[in-house]
Amino acid sequence: MCLLPFVLAFAAGASSNPAIPLQVEIGYLGRDYPEPLPISLVEPVITDQGVQGARLGVSDNLATGRFLNQSYHLDEQITPKDGDIVADAKALLQSTRLLLADLEPEDLLRLADLPEARDAVIINVRTSDDDLRGVNCRRNVFHVAPSWAMRADALAQYMAWKRWNTWFLLRGATKEDIHYANAMKRAAKKFGSTIAEERTITFDPGNRRSETGHQQIQAQIPMLTQSPPPHDIVFAADTDETFGEYLLWRTSVPKPVAGTHGLVAVAWHRAYEQYGGVQLQNRFLAMAKRQMTERDYMAWLAARVFGEAVTRSGKADISSLRAYLLSKDFQVAGFKGQGMSFRSWDRQLRQPIILTGPRSLVSMSPQEGFLHQKHLTDTLGIDAPETACKLPG
Amino acid sequence: MNKAATRALCATLMLSAAPSAFADKIFVSNERDNTVTVVNSETLEIIKSIPTGKRPRGIVITPDYKELIVCVGDDNRLDVIDTEKLEVTKSYPASGPDPELLDINHKGDRIYVANEDDGLVTVIDRFTGQAITEIPVGVEPEGMAVSPDDGLVVNTSEQTSMAHFIDAKTNQVLANILVDTRPREATFTKDGSEVWVSAEVGGTVSIIDTKSFQIKKKLTFDVSGIRPELMQPIGIRFTNDGKTAFVALGPSNRVAVVDVATHEIKSYILVGQRPWHLALKPDGTKLYVANGMTNDVTVIDVATLKAEKSVRVGRLPWGVAVKPDAK
Numbered sequence: 001m002c003l004l005p006f007v008l009a010f011a012a013g014a015s016s017n018p019a020i021p022l023q024v025e026i027g028y029l030g031r032d033y034p035e036p037l038p039i040s041l042v043e044p045v046i047t048d049q050g051v052q053g054a055r056l057g058v059s060d061n062l063a064t065g066r067f068l069n070q071s072y073h074l075d076e077q078i079t080p081k082d083g084d085i086v087a088d089a090k091a092l093l094q095s096t097r098l099l100l101a102d103l104e105p106e107d108l109l110r111l112a113d114l115p116e117a118r119d120a121v122i123i124n125v126r127t128s129d130d131d132l133r134g135v136n137c138r139r140n141v142f143h144v145a146p147s148w149a150m151r152a153d154a155l156a157q158y159m160a161w162k163r164w165n166t167w168f169l170l171r172g173a174t175k176e177d178i179h180y181a182n183a184m185k186r187a188a189k190k191f192g193s194t195i196a197e198e199r200t201i202t203f204d205p206g207n208r209r210s211e212t213g214h215q216q217i218q219a220q221i222p223m224l225t226q227s228p229p230p231h232d233i234v235f236a237a238d239t240d241e242t243f244g245e246y247l248l249w250r251t252s253v254p255k256p257v258a259g260t261h262g263l264v265a266v267a268w269h270r271a272y273e274q275y276g277g278v279q280l281q282n283r284f285l286a287m288a289k290r291q292m293t294e295r296d297y298m299a300w301l302a303a304r305v306f307g308e309a310v311t312r313s314g315k316a317d318i319s320s321l322r323a324y325l326l327s328k329d330f331q332v333a334g335f336k337g338q339g340m341s342f343r344s345w346d347r348q349l350r351q352p353i354i355l356t357g358p359r360s361l362v363s364m365s366p367q368e369g370f371l372h373q374k375h376l377t378d379t380l381g382i383d384a385p386e387t388a389c390k391l392p393g
Numbered sequence: 394m395n396k397a398a399t400r401a402l403c404a405t406l407m408l409s410a411a412p413s414a415f416a417d418k419i420f421v422s423n424e425r426d427n428t429v430t431v432v433n434s435e436t437l438e439i440i441k442s443i444p445t446g447k448r449p450r451g452i453v454i455t456p457d458y459k460e461l462i463v464c465v466g467d468d469n470r471l472d473v474i475d476t477e478k479l480e481v482t483k484s485y486p487a488s489g490p491d492p493e494l495l496d497i498n499h500k501g502d503r504i505y506v507a508n509e510d511d512g513l514v515t516v517i518d519r520f521t522g523q524a525i526t527e528i529p530v531g532v533e534p535e536g537m538a539v540s541p542d543d544g545l546v547v548n549t550s551e552q553t554s555m556a557h558f559i560d561a562k563t564n565q566v567l568a569n570i571l572v573d574t575r576p577r578e579a580t581f582t583k584d585g586s587e588v589w590v591s592a593e594v595g596g597t598v599s600i601i602d603t604k605s606f607q608i609k610k611k612l613t614f615d616v617s618g619i620r621p622e623l624m625q626p627i628g629i630r631f632t633n634d635g636k637t638a639f640v641a642l643g644p645s646n647r648v649a650v651v652d653v654a655t656h657e658i659k660s661y662i663l664v665g666q667r668p669w670h671l672a673l674k675p676d677g678t679k680l681y682v683a684n685g686m687t688n689d690v691t692v693i694d695v696a697t698l699k700a701e702k703s704v705r706v707g708r709l710p711w712g713v714a715v716k717p718d719a720k
Contacts, residue, residue: 063512063532064553067569276551276575279533282491282510311554311571333552333574333594337644338622376620 022070022316024061026306027092028054028299029111030102030126031079039245044290050102050125051076052288053296057303059287064311072307086110093117097318100302102295105129105136112138119318121325123302126295129176130183133346133382137389142325142347144267144302148183150381151265154353154365155235155258156187157379161367164232168255169198170225170247171237180260181237191370196229203243221250228253235259262357265365268297269356274364277335301334301349308332336364343378346389350377417674418476418716419681420461421690422449423707429463430706431479432690434674434715437704441479445472451494451537452712455519456501461714464492466509471495471517476716487524489515494578494712496537496546498561505546507534514548514557516564526564530557536579536590545603547588549576556590556599558606568606572599577627578670582653583635591626591640598626598640600656612640612651616661619645628670632695633677639693641668641682648682650698662700664691672713683710 028051037045054074061072075095079088085103089111092099097120101108105127112122117140124132124143132138133147146154159165167188171181181198188195201224224243225234234251236259238244244261256262270291273281280300284292292300305325310316313324324330326347331339336352343350355363370379382388417434427447431440446465454461454476461474462485471485471492491510497503497519504517507530514528514537531553538547539561546559549572556579558568573595580589587609590599598612614624625643631653632638638651647661648668665684668691672681679701680693688710689703 060532060552063550064555067531067553067555067557068571276533279509279551283532286510308574331574331594337594337625339574339594339596376622 020069022065022068022310022314024065024070024072024306024310024316025096025098026054026058026072026074026303027096027099028074028076028102029079029085029089029092029099030077031083031085031104031107032081033104034081036241039241046290046293048288049293050100050295050299051078052290053284053292053299053301054100054125054303056284056287056296057300057307060300060304061307061310064307068311070310070316072303072310074303086114089114090116093120097121098306098321099123100125100299101141102126102299105132108132108141109136109138112141121306121318121322123305125298125302128180130179130382133348134388137346137391139391142305142342142349144298144305144349146265146267146351146353147348147381148180149186150348150351150353152180152183152187153190153380154265154355155184155263156191156193157365157367157370158263158355158363159193159233159258160191161369162232164256165193166229166231167193167195167233167235168225168228168231169195169235169237170201170243171198172240172242173200173202174240176239177237180239184235184237184259195235196231199225199228201238201243217246218250221246222252225251225253231255233258234262236261263355263362264357265353265355266294267301267351267354268292268294269354269361271356271358271360272335272354274361275335275337280335297334301332304334305332305349338377340377341375343384345384345387345391346382347391348381350375350380352377353380417718419672419690420452420454420474420476420714420716421681421683421706421710422452422463422712423688423709424448424450424685424711425709426707427465428707429461429474430710432704432706434679437692437702439704439706442707443474443479443481445474445481446470446484450711451492451507452714453495453497453504454714454716455497456499458716461716462495462497462504464488464495464506466491466493471504471506483522485517485522487515487517487522489513489524489527494535494537496539498539498543499541500543503539503543503561505537505539505548507537507548509533509535512550514546514559528557528559528564528566530566531555531569535577538579538581538588540581540603541583541585545581545585547579547581547590549579549590551575551577551593554592554595556588556601558588558603570599570601570606570608572601572608573597573611578629580629580631583631583633589629589638591629593625593627593643596621596624596626598629598651610656612656612658614640614642614645614649614658614661616645616647619647627668628682630671630673630680633673637695639671639680641671643667643669646684648680648693660698662693662698664693664700665689665703669710670712672715674715675717681713681715683713685709685711 447467489508531550533551536549573592575594628641666686
């Protein structure tokens with residue numbers, strides 16, 4: 001796909017007439033964070049998650065745009081681990097204020113709170129942090145990534161349907177583990193389950209390749225999980241890939257596992273093929289020569305959000321696009337069988353959540369029977385009456 | 394009576410006694426089974442299950458009714474079923490990658506194929522089997538239709554949300570019309586004055602004027618008690634008199650009946666789960682609906698608009714086409 005050599009941030013005075021050329025620059029800001037190696041050798045170590053999805057999304061936008069005289073360009077900025085994210089963010093904001101943020105919460109807030117970003121539209125494609133949709137929400141930050149609360153609710157609805165109502169919660173010690181575990185506790189209460197016990201697991205990860213590692217793990221996991229109260233299922237909150245992979249087949253009491261491992265709640269998975277999803281899997285594979293991860297999907301979807309808003313509104317200026325994204329007319333398709341839109345109260349994309357095992361789809365939430373007066377997908381996550389997000393009008 | 398005469402008489406008697414002798418053949422592609430099921434329209438019994446290439450989806454019968462052409466996307470070709478022998482007799486490898494849906498012109502010499510993975514429409518000469526040209530369209534091309542006078546071709550692209558109008562003489566794109574999200578099927582009205590385009594996620598059918606390429610009207614669907622996001626239009630077919638349209642509404646498990654002149658939705662017929670594509674019996678009296686989730690085909694009586702029966706076919710039935718008995 002040919003990308004234009006020079007592209008403006010957005011066309012000044014853009015008209016709603018699609019025949020008038022629109023040039024749309026989308027910025028991608030990421031950072032080279034240290035990421036845990038997957039425990040399983042089956043899982044590839046991927047270093048370009050996210051940005052590859054954004055590239056495909058922009059390429060999809062271009063395919064539509066060439067019929068409408070609209071062009072798109074992706075400006076990629078990946079800051080090194082110890083780099084100056086603020087400087088890089090400022091530089092990127094010089095060329096565009098439509099941004100995809102592949103950033104952890106602290107960096108995302110640094111970006112969002114820059115004076116230069118005041119009128120930007122920043123789409124979070126990485127973090128599930130609930131506070132970013134709550135007390136730390138920002139007027140200029142939209143979320144395509146599902147929150148921890150949405151993921152936990154998606155699992156909790158399924159457990160309610162299965163009547164697996166007593167959970168044994170095992171969590172790691174990182175901040176994210178605690179956040180996901182908190183969301184699980186909230187979800188249990190919301191959907192009528194009980195957490196029989198919460199146990200913190202601090203486990204030395206280092207066994208990935210050691211010769212006799214499996215023997216150690218075989219002995220350790222039963223000890224770490226011994227004498228639990230009666231439960232139907234183990235919930236794992238192990239975002240750091242420390243112990244979750246080792247739970248199945250090794251817990252002291254034989255139970256299935258859900259959460260960060262076993263049955264996972266995600267926006268995308270390589271085993272997902274519903275609603276034409278196999279087409280996106282194939283196109284991504286052809287382009288990136290690897291399978292599409294959840295972060296790739298979120299970045300693809302975020303790029304499509306911008307494309308859809310420009311195509312449908314026929315405008316490319318920031319205030320028109322922001323208004324359109326929040327209007328009732330906006331919807332984006334993402335191979336989930338329904339249009340998806342942003343919640344007005346916290347700018348979170350409402351979306352069905354995939355529940356999948358390692359190799360095949362198990363279910364999609366919301367589950368049948370969980371009702372909502374407006375959007376069934378609003379049964380997942382934080383609804384308007386309970387939000388802690390206070391956005392200025 | 395000599396032996397030969399007896400045999401001839403018996404054969405005649407057997408033929409006239411068998412109701413299937415007057416029956417049309419209903420062909421249904423089964424996406425998950427890699428087969429096309431052939432059903433007797435009178436007895437509704439399965440005549441044969443024909444093995445095809447991988448992932449058979451779009452099917453079309455030739456105007457002479459001699460061949461059924463099947464998109465077998467995962468094998469990147471079209472398979473051709475002889476409608477008498479009921480077996481695959483040849484293939485068109487020139488279909489382009491991942492063919493999903495197709496149409497054939499009324500003259501019967503040009504096949505138009507939507508290549509889902511490659512953003513192309515491939516035009517094939519039916520008799521040489523060679524690709525004449527490839528026409529770039531939007532992302533994930535899907536619906537394909539040729540106008541009644543063979544002059545205009547329309548294709549939809551799911552990801553781009555457009556209907557692309559192509560001049561059949563020059564194979565040039567004349568117009569790209571933005572419709573609602575995830576367009577699936579495009580069908581010309583019997584008089585060729587309109588193209589109806591279903592949008593699965595958008596939940597609408599756009600009615601496009603084929604002279605001005607303007608959207609005249611958007612149909613929306615509403616059944617009380619059914620969540621709006623389940624009203625997902627897919628397949629569209631018109632009755633032989635052109636006055637009524639049937640629109641399959643996917644996960645709402647219904648087929649809408651639309652008055653073509655007034656655009657009024659007259660009723661909704663409950664069918665199997667996830668109705669996908671449709672076909673009319675050539676005499677216009679029955680509508681056949683492929684239900685993807687319940688692995689069956691619902692038979693609807695066109696006069697009474699009642700679902701009469703359902704016939705179990707293969708797994709994930711996708712497309713339907715019918716060959717009349719007389720042909």
